[in-house]
Amino acid sequence: MAVTIRDVARQARVSVSTVSRALSAPGLVKEATRQRVLDVVQGLGYQPNRAARSLITGRTGNLGIVVPDLENPFYPAVLRGVQARAREAGCAVFFCDSREADEASLVQAMAAQVDGVVLCASLLADDLIAELAGTTPLVLLNRTVTGVSSVLMDSADGMAQIERHLQELGHTQRVYLGGPEQSWSHNRRLLGLDERTQRLGSFEPNFEGGREAAERALRTDATAIIAYNDLMALGVLSYLSERDIQVPGQISVTGFDNILYAAMCHPTLTTVAMPTEEAGRVAVDLLVERLAGGAPECRELPTKLIARASTGKLRCSID
Amino acid sequence: MAVTIRDVARQARVSVSTVSRALSAPGLVKEATRQRVLDVVQGLGYQPNRAARSLITGRTGNLGIVVPDLENPFYPAVLRGVQARAREAGCAVFFCDSREADEASLVQAMAAQVDGVVLCASLLADDLIAELAGTTPLVLLNRTVTGVSSVLMDSADGMAQIERHLQELGHTQRVYLGGPEQSWSHNRRLLGLDERTQRLGSFEPNFEGGREAAERALRTDATAIIAYNDLMALGVLSYLSERDIQVPGQISVTGFDNILYAAMCHPTLTTVAMPTEEAGRVAVDLLVERLAGGAPECRELPTKLIARASTGKLRCSID
DNA sequence: CTGAAAGCGCTAACAT
């Protein structure tokens, strides 16, 4: 069996309560005693049993995060931010990809063994989320529900920046390839979209979705394609390249998220940088504040256009 | 407070032990009683307290995974496999990116609250890993240490397939851009490399590393560049594209891993498909077997060349 | 400042 608090107590010639205090309430113990205990702890390699501790305190020291799609590099980036900050707060973090099961049951399952969970880009109904938030401290990411903390990225402004950029380049015929209709991000982006920009359906927010969308987009007379996210934009790029359509010579393309790959593809993708890691960190901050008894809070992080090679000045196409 | 086993017992008019058995040893309880208990459990929304359970059983029902770099799409893919299988086994999973801290301490920290951990592509010394494996059930991924379970992907054969492919295309001048020297995968790939292929240093296994490596590769007279992994290959592609070097017209390029982007980039990348998700699942299987008292075991998964557009027949370059 | 003792919610003997 592993070394327990009793072993430490015996060897340090104090009671178990003193050991406990020396570790979790240093102020309540005489410095000399504390030092002695700490030495023994060190020597024995004692690690408090978390199960026993949380059985009594009701806290686990763990957090959970539920993301919609680990395959979208956006989420691993959020994960990293979450993990980094959680570590600082002394928490370990569970993860779940919600393609495995429905979000609600995943959150519920996690709730049993974490102090709080970060739920990303959830498509659940408002009341369901509110209900979950009643069960376990919840922080939403790119989603809002009244009374629930959330970390937002300013999608509307990001989209507005794209529109401005495209307009400066002379593109009057623009088309937006939409993401999931219920998605908060999609709807926020709509807010930043120029009313003259044509909206085209709702597509899967991935590479394949982008390819499908591109096919539809080509049937319009648009000279600029605004994709819901980078993954879709990549699909668009791939589709156009197959058809030997020059980007940005004939058509300009923009993405959204600034995933790593946006800088690696050809042509490099004009997109909107999302503060993903930062958002992950802030989500943990909000969770921690919540656990400390704070009120729900929303924080919106700025986004920024990254102009790259996939957008260019409008040229009169000759065909 | 949440509903406890006593509440269930009271309402079902049985003792707590019967409730406990009805849930964890169905065979020991009369069907009728069991049903009654289950109904009450359902009605009350009872969820056993995991801390209490693990305090006594010594099991947590949790697994951990430590990866070297979440930014490499390879690892999110492994994560998904791990999570999927872990869910089937009723386990939740913790994750850690080892850029946060050194692998050993991460594993050690996890060990305190999981039944076992999957350690991916570790660069730790053999004896350190063996030591960790003594502390907590461990399964290595793409790494071997005697006496420790591991899931391997056949890198040597994958590399051999690349070599064959390139040779069939007529490339006699080939250069290999190496990954981290201590890395098991790197060394296995070396095993599949033709002895006539030139080896070029050791680079960071990411996009930037690929760009640096490309610059070096261009100083050789190679007509085919074999990159350690896809991320590096993408860096190579980007570098060559900037210098207007045609791929595969002037130089062929191969990657390794078959990350999603390998199919999205331009030209699409010839690479070796790694069974990432499968490996994640197998890792969990091995862990579960280990926990059930099985002996350490190694499992090697096959790899497969995916020929795409970045490789082509050798043409006499005119310059 | 320190110790003794009472549980946290559950499982696993041990009875019946």
Added chain:
DNA sequence: ATGTTAGCGCTTTCAG
């Protein structure tokens, strides 16, 4: 087949 009971390792009153 079911009930009783003794802890798992820890924190936290309550006394001193």
